[in-house]
Amino acid sequence: xxxxAGLRCAASGVAATLAxxxxxxxxxxPGNADVTLKVVVADYGADGADATAYWxxxxxxxxxxxxxxxxxxxxxxxxxxxxxxxDRVAAGNAPDIAQTGAFASYARSERLYSADDLLSIAxxxxxxxxxxxAGEISHVQYGLPFRASTPRLFYNKKLFKKADLDGPPTSWxxxxxxxxxxxxxxxxxxxxxxLGPEAxxxxxxxxxxxxxxxxVGLGGSWILDSPQNTTALRxxxxxxxxxxxxxxxxxxxxxSEAYRAFVEGKAxxxxxxxxxxxxxxxxxxPYATAPFPRRQGGTATPTGSTDWLVAFQQRGHAREAGxxxxxxxxxxxxxxxxxxxGTLPVTVPAAEAMRADGHHRALWPFVDQLRDxxxxxxDTVGGPQVTAALQKRIAGAVSEGGDPAAVLSAIQHKADSxxxxxx
Numbered sequence: 071x072x073x074x075a076g077l078r079c080a081a082s083g084v085a086a087t088l089a090x091x092x093x094x095x096x097x098x099x100p101g102n103a104d105v106t107l108k109v110v111v112a113d114y115g116a117d118g119a120d121a122t123a124y125w126x127x128x129x130x131x132x133x134x135x136x137x138x139x140x141x142x143x144x145x146x147x148x149x150x151x152x153x154x155x156x157d158r159v160a161a162g163n164a165p166d167i168a169q170t171g172a173f174a175s176y177a178r179s180e181r182l183y184s185a186d187d188l189l190s191i192a193x194x195x196x197x198x199x200x201x202x203x204a205g206e207i208s209h210v211q212y213g214l215p216f217r218a219s220t221p222r223l224f225y226n227k228k229l230f231k232k233a234d235l236d237g238p239p240t241s242w243x244x245x246x247x248x249x250x251x252x253x254x255x256x257x258x259x260x261x262x263x264x265l266g267p268e269a270x271x272x273x274x275x276x277x278x279x280x281x282x283x284x285x286v287g288l289g290g291s292w293i294l295d296s297p298q299n300t301t302a303l304r305x306x307x308x309x310x311x312x313x314x315x316x317x318x319x320x321x322x323x324x325x326s327e328a329y330r331a332f333v334e335g336k337a338x339x340x341x342x343x344x345x346x347x348x349x350x351x352x353x354x355x356p357y358a359t360a361p362f363p364r365r366q367g368g369t370a371t372p373t374g375s376t377d378w379l380v381a382f383q384q385r386g387h388a389r390e391a392g393x394x395x396x397x398x399x400x401x402x403x404x405x406x407x408x409x410x411x412g413t414l415p416v417t418v419p420a421a422e423a424m425r426a427d428g429h430h431r432a433l434w435p436f437v438d439q440l441r442d443x444x445x446x447x448x449d450t451v452g453g454p455q456v457t458a459a460l461q462k463r464i465a466g467a468v469s470e471g472g473d474p475a476a477v478l479s480a481i482q483h484k485a486d487s488x489x490x491x492x493x
Contacts, residue, residue: 103133103140105390110155110168112217112377113145124407132397139390151377164382166391169216172454173380177212183381185211188392193399196417201376204445213378214395215416217407220374220436220443221276222359224332224346225339229257233338238360241367242280242305245339249315252338259317259331261310262340265465266324271457272375273325274464275446276341276362277302280370286450292485294456295478303467303474305365312470321465332357343375344436345412359435374443376416408433414440452488459484 114121129141144165146154152171158164164181176182185194185205194202197215205213225238230248233255239245249260264273278284283298293299311321317337319327329346331337333353341362350357361369379398381391397403404420407413414436415421421437424430430437450456459481467477 104138105387106140106142107390107394108142108165110144110146110165112148112151112169114148136393164384166385166387167381169377169379173213173378174207177207181382182212183383183388187388188381188395190396193396196419198416198418200443201416215376216379218376218414218416219343220372220440221341221343223362224342224357224359227356227358229338240363242365246309257338259337260315262323262328262331262337263316263321264323264325264328265321267461268324270464271460273341275373277306281365285446295482299478300475307468307472311468321468344433347432348412372439372443374445452485455488456485
């Protein structure tokens, strides 16, 4: 054996001392405000109590500093956030600021303010460079990173000890061997492969990067059917799924189901974001994290993900929106949000502050990893179609009898077709 041995109208905690009455989940601001900013934010339901306190406190503190500007929050369930923003824009009722998962179409149709239009030079300079670049369209930044994250390999130390394993895998061969050992030890789901529709594009990219592949090449064109990508998915199929090392669900597990299985002690290892740590800690689960391995050994390039904040031009409130965003991206506010939401700081000063604070020690590996992360670039032309195709088809590609080359070729054809329509 190898290596034996939802945003709601309430606030709590410190933020409650700052919060004003929100009425219908929006402050409406002080009565003498000259401008009211409409701001769409994600509602994470019962898991978002801290987000509620954060937004309420942030808005109250901002309005106290800027009595001429009111902020009206418009919370939307996070599962339909991007769709809800699109509906408002289509109806001619674009908000001033919106949290969203996609923004390229708004930038290309000249509906958005750029970062240059909104932010102070100091605020722009503070963004983690990889995140700032990911928010660019044609070398102009329109997307402002918010709620950023990067996954690491979580593993259950108790189950690893039961399987006579003393540490995490450092190559794909070791990962498959460890999964086999976990299965022999009676673990229901040795490796929780999350290629179900909830987050397939995220999990898949980690495997592609582990074999020097990607979705988009250096020139900005889709390279979905590259030899590296095909080889990576064949390895997943042949080493993990076909041998039954991904558990009874095969390849189609959704992220929420995988996280639940891990917290319940039914999964040996999985790729997961730092948000999983709080749940695992509450369950008193003995776990550790490690970098995701490269196929031939070593550390793979990590993936990154983020929501975006964008500012629409329709209502003409560039100055007021910029003032609010400069305030939101101050180091204390960015640090507070990341610390309480299990996400990562999107600015360098906030990252340095968390890195220097021993209370955030568990997040340090994630913070360090974010600066090297590669983002999916699914805002490239055809991105929504590629995302939908990955979510629908990628699990089948790596299942028994699946054909990764054929599936990737079909998705590539769709992406090329979308790009040709705008070229």
